Amino acid sequence: MGAGKTTMGRDLGARLGREFIDLDQLIEATEETTIAELFSSRGEGAFRELEERHAREVLQRRAPLVLALGGGALGSEATRALLREYAFTILLDIEPAEAWQRVGGSGRPLARDRESFESLYAARRTRYEEAADARADDLDGAILAAAGVHVENGSLEQLGTLVPGDGPVELVVDATVNGIHGVDVQLALGARDVAVHEVPAGEEAKTTTSLDRLWRALRIGRDGTIVAVGGGSTTDVAGFAAATYMRGVTWTAVPTTLVGQVDAAIGGKTAIDLPEGKNLIGSFHWPARVVADPRLLETLPERELANGRAEVVKTGLLSGQELWERPLAEQVRSCAAFKAALCLQDPDDRGPRTQLNLGHTFAHALEAAAGFDLAHGEAVALGLLAATRLSARHLGLEPAACDEVERMLRPTPVKVDRDAAWAALARDKKALAGTPRLVLLKAPGRPVWGVELPPDDVRAALDELIA
Numbered sequence: 447m448g449a450g451k452t453t454m455g456r457d458l459g460a461r462l463g464r465e466f467i468d469l470d471q472l473i474e475a476t477e478e479t480t481i482a483e484l485f486s487s488r489g490e491g492a493f494r495e496l497e498e499r500h501a502r503e504v505l506q507r508r509a510p511l512v513l514a515l516g517g518g519a520l521g522s523e524a525t526r527a528l529l530r531e532y533a534f535t536i537l538l539d540i541e542p543a544e545a546w547q548r549v550g551g552s553g554r555p556l557a558r559d560r561e562s563f564e565s566l567y568a569a570r571r572t573r574y575e576e577a578a579d580a581r582a583d584d585l586d587g588a589i590l591a592a593a594g595v596h597v598e599n600g601s602l603e604q605l606g607t608l609v610p611g612d613g614p615v616e617l618v619v620d621a622t623v624n625g626i627h628g629v630d631v632q633l634a635l636g637a638r639d640v641a642v643h644e645v646p647a648g649e650e651a652k653t654t655t656s657l658d659r660l661w662r663a664l665r666i667g668r669d670g671t672i673v674a675v676g677g678g679s680t681t682d683v684a685g686f687a688a689a690t691y692m693r694g695v696t697w698t699a700v701p702t703t704l705v706g707q708v709d710a711a712i713g714g715k716t717a718i719d720l721p722e723g724k725n726l727i728g729s730f731h732w733p734a735r736v737v738a739d740p741r742l743l744e745t746l747p748e749r750e751l752a753n754g755r756a757e758v759v760k761t762g763l764l765s766g767q768e769l770w771e772r773p774l775a776e777q778v779r780s781c782a783a784f785k786a787a788l789c790l791q792d793p794d795d796r797g798p799r800t801q802l803n804l805g806h807t808f809a810h811a812l813e814a815a816a817g818f819d820l821a822h823g824e825a826v827a828l829g830l831l832a833a834t835r836l837s838a839r840h841l842g843l844e845p846a847a848c849d850e851v852e853r854m855l856r857p858t859p860v861k862v863d864r865d866a867a868w869a870a871l872a873r874d875k876k877a878l879a880g881t882p883r884l885v886l887l888k889a890p891g892r893p894v895w896g897v898e899l900p901p902d903d904v905r906a907a908l909d910e911l912i913a
């Protein structure tokens with residue numbers, strides 16, 4: 447009571463694209479009276495029966511929705527059983543004193559005096575904790591919990607408890623990262639850690655040779671877990687190994703780059719490269735958990751940080767918030783939550799998740815034309831510049847957004863073959879019959895996708911990125 451579940455539930459529903467139901471409001475609407483009136487006319491016992499009946503009806507729909515459940519509802523064993531079976535339950539953490547400030551004097555039947563309010567809270571507390579699959583105290587926290595993403599400075603130390611289950615763990619770790627953080631990772635995992643597999647540092651990890659070596663070295667059974675420690679290259683190959691080894695085992699991602707923490711480790715896409723193209727072989731296989739410790743970024747070289755910064759600016763433009771102005775750990779948390787919400791909403795990447803490609807159509811074209819001898823962050827920075835310029839020209843985006851991209855990322859035109867870049871753009875996965883379909887912005891926070899513009903205008907924007 448007073449934890450803010452109605453406000454948070456409504457916001458969570460909006461972020462996840464799911465219906466939101468507040469059980470109290472549902473009861474008031476169907477009974478055509480207020481909760482206070484129900485309490486006084488029929489008594490608490492009768493209200494609890496009603497509450498249990500409505501909770502059962504909503505939970506048994508088994509639909510993807512967000513349900514705000516009053517604290518008293520957990521008094522019912524039947525409701526607790528339904529939650530265990532059908533729901534992911536998040537406990538909204540709040541201090542009783544703060545809750546009282548919000549609801550004291552509000553006329554709610556169980557918030558008439560502070561002493562009984564606080565003792566009710568204390569009495570219910572254990573039940574809340576037992577029923578909760580996770581806790582949160584803000585919207586991003588609830589989204590991250592629902593997506594199994596844990597972002598916290600120093601979380602590496604808690605890895606042993608954060609990796610779900612209690613079965614054996616095989617580590618797959620980037621060779622460079624192993625040299626820097628390997629001992630800490632193994633200490634944190636303790637006795638669960640039964641083997642360590644090094645993969646080559648960076649993109650080299652994503653070859654068929656590296657994957658083949660990994661498949662053949664793995665020993666865990668279906669009860670085991672793969673823990674991937676490294677940047678997007680490591681989580682991509684280890685995640686794909688987890689998707690395919692013994693027809694699929696669970697895995698946990700421990701991203702150690704900014705790209706990994708804000709992007710690659712979230713959303714379940716895994717892949718390896720072929721000589722014919724990047725990420726050509728892969729699958730969707732969500733990690734059971736993502737453990738992002740922003741402190742690990744302290745050892746990341748500047749060039750790699752810059753790659754991640756481009757994704758942070760992208761996420762800031764999509765969300766309409768200047769995320770890049772926040773301290774690094776907060777950037778990670780907000781970006782991870784933004785991506786997690788889109789991926790929960792659209793796990794197969796057929797709808798709103800597409801917006802995450804902002805700037806990437808141009809970036810991929812430049813990378814292909816450069817024979818992949820171009821840092822991904824530089825390519826994305828240029829891509830964001832083209833996307834914001836086209837948005838300003840065609841959709842009325844304020845040019846300030848282009849200035850912000852220039853200020854934050856300093857994109858510099860690259861020397862590549864113009865025709866090769868244009869040909870690569872027309873071949874993009876999202877192109878329709880050779881016409882690129884772009885993600886653009888009407889305003890920061892208002893993305894549109896599937897936009898087709900006159901080819902000459904798109905080509906001009908691409909040409910402006912080429913020295």
Ligand SMILES: NC(=O)c1ccc[n+]([C@@H]2O[C@H](COP(=O)([O-])OP(=O)(O)OC[C@H]3O[C@@H](n4cnc5c(N)ncnc54)[C@H](O)[C@@H]3O)[C@@H](O)[C@H]2O)c1
Binds near residue numbers: 713
């Ligand atoms: N699956 C997805 O949704 C997704 C999304 C974005 C990118 N990706 C993939 O991610 C890959 C790029 O990943 P990345 O940018 O994270 O880089 P990376 O994994 O290629 O690593 C880059 C370099 O940083 C080093 N490194 C990593 N962590 C370090 C640390 N904490 N300290 C010091 N050095 C460290 C590595 O050894 C490597 O040399 C690409 O293959 C891309 O396709 C996947």
